[in-house]
Amino acid sequence: MKEYLLMFADTIFGFLALFVMVKVLGKTQISALTPFDFISAIILGELVGNALFDKESGIPEIAFLVILWGALLYITEVITQKFKGTRAILEGQPAVIIHKGHLIYDVVKKNRLDIDQLQHLLRSKDVFSMEEVEYAILETDGTVSILKKSEYQIPTNSDLNVTTEPVKMARTIINDGEIVWDNLKEAKLTKKWLEEELRRQNITSVDEVFYAEWQENRQKLFVMLYHNKE
CATH class of the missing domain: 3.30.240.20 (bsu07140 like domains)
Structure with a gap:
């Protein structure tokens, strides 16, 4: 009976600990599962599972594993935010x-x-x-x-008897405060044009821009600045 009570307590603690960790790390851990996140979930589940069924392991061991793995995931997220070049390795690329x-x-x-x-x-x-x-x-x-x-496209232009135009995909020009030079070049745009367009939208520096895309169909630069939830 004592063993079942210990397993019950370990399971409840493991569940709560994982729930808290997911909340701390953010929704991307469950909503946009990258290969790295998938591996992380498997390893974390294996660690907690082994701790639950190991008679010599208890709440302190489970807590240590969850905190350790959560810290590793958090550090990885910080690295991908600070050093954009690591995103392709850890998160992959479209x-x-x-x-x-x-x-x-x-x-x-x-x-x-x-x-x-x-x-x-x-x-x-x-x-x-x-x-x-x-x-x-x-x-x-x-x-x-x-x-x-x-x-x-719905509603289809052919149904509405509207003259169709070639589809142009929007190009990311600024990503997280940095100019995407390849896309700027492919769009046949220049840095001088970009700076003038930003000034026209009352933006003094590229550093102020979180995301910007060139919508060729509309001949428009769509800009999103850094904004916090508050």
């Missing part, structure tokens, strides 16, 4: 698998994605034919984001 209606074969193979899997991901976005897709991006959590061709 991959464009359909570009201007063309399937990018080498990117698909590199991400070990077969056609059946891709079709399944597209169907989850209510796309039942690849012909409808202008752009498709494989996200770091394994989902796919799509931008349909003009004639397949």
